[in-house]
Amino acid sequence: MTMIEGRSSILEQFPHVLASPEKLSKAIDPFTVTTSTGFLPFKLPPAYLPDAFKPLESLLTRAPVVKDDGSPGLLATYGLGPAVLAELPDLTDEVDKLVAEDGKPDLVAVTAVFRDYSFLCSAYLLEPCYERWVKSPEDGYGLGRDLLPRSIARPIYRCAQLLDIPPFMSYAAAYALYNYTVGDPSLGLEYSNLRLIRAFERGLDPKSSEAGFILTHVDMVKESPALVNGAVRILSRLEKGKDEAAREEVNEAFREILRGMERIGTCMEVMWKNSKPADYLSFRVFIFGITSQAMFPNGVIYDGVLDNKPLNFRGESGANDSMIPLLDHLLEISMPSTPLTKILHEFRAYRPLPHREFLAHVASKAKEVGVQQFAVQDSETVLLYLKALDHVRSFRWRHWLFTREYIIRRTPYPTATGGSPIVTWLPNQLFAVLELMISIHDKYVAPFTNKEIPTVVETNGSGTATPTTAGQKKVEKLESFFYYKAQVEEMMATVRDQKDKLDREVARWCKERGV
16 A cells, blocks of 8 residues: 655644554544554454443343353343343443543543443343334334433443444444454454454354344455545645646555455455345344334433433444445535435434544545546546446445345335435435446546547558557557446446436335335
8 A cells, every 4th residue: 555645734634544553542532544444443442341331241241132152142032121220230430430541531442332332222222123023023113112221321421422423323333343353363354253242133153144244344344444545645645736746646546446445345245145135134123223213203211311301313324334425525426415315414423523524524625626627637537536436336236235135125114224215215325426427427538438549550661560669658558548448338338227227126116115
């Protein structure tokens, strides 16, 4: 990975972005973005809590439907709720005792405590829904508990205050990206070496579908450093100027992003094997939110928090991941002005604070320096830009296929875990990138790929062709041209075909469901 040199406003804004993770203090948010760790935490999430939180840890160890030793847990007998009320004290004061060497809050430890309270919160609130789903799945989920006991409500709220995120299960700081450890430290983040810390159903078995679902996300995000570094390189260089010297640096940064997205796509495709579609609904019950969900028509009261007013929070969702939003912002992909895009904006609050700040800066800086405009002014850069868009399209298309096969075909419940409408939510974003690709291709790429190709060899005075250096360069240019031309033609055929298919599929599912 080529590192950028010098300093620019993005490096001044994010002084840790080039730092070695092992040198970072536990007093900063573990999701501080670096070019070494990307959007993963900069150090392995703690698998165990400080001794003061042993009652919480005990409940979570006994909670899963199938425990680590293979025996039934509290959720298997629907006994978690009573156990919480009987055993868990209010440990809010212990949260404020989690301090780093400099006396500031130890945010690495606070995030681990937040993760564990998030699991207990969701398991407690949704346990009745799981029981109903197991006993009578055709009758839906019923109602969840609408009062969260203060022994959960106050500590999770205090952790959330320290981390500046909502006090509910989130994708990064709880369910997925802070919920993994490794079996053998020497093997690092190889997929086969990843293990879950917390699970609802059978996820403590690393070969289970629940573990596969979560750990596949970790496996993808471990490739995010290439996206972060590529974005930093592009924005830093364009801030300095847009001369020809900038062109190759920007192009190479785009190539780094493309290589990273290739690896992410490979990891993503293995989801089908790691987590079986037929198993998903059984553990999905526990990651629903409160907002827009039939299980919580009146919200949830957090006892002892905010004058006991009913609260609403969106549920865990892969839409809270930061990789594709980073590319949305860097590539200046505009979303339509719809209620669905408003939900997309609401999801931002559930990302860790460092992710939110980094993405917001990329969005404003990409617009300021004109990444898209710079890209379309050069035949090579515009092709790299179009290929980056294609990776966003491919990611979102796979996500749509997962949603269709894991959820839409298997349940009539109309709402995703995050509270968005299940049929129309992903197509809202996917249509945006499909339409931008068509626009960029037709306006900037098609004229280039349809132009005349110059003579590729030079002749001597007698008219005989000779392999001169200039002629060889023209041959190489011609070969490169036809290589890209074939790629573009295949790419755009896929784009137009998928747009037509998506139109038909969304219309059919909406008609069948009366949407």
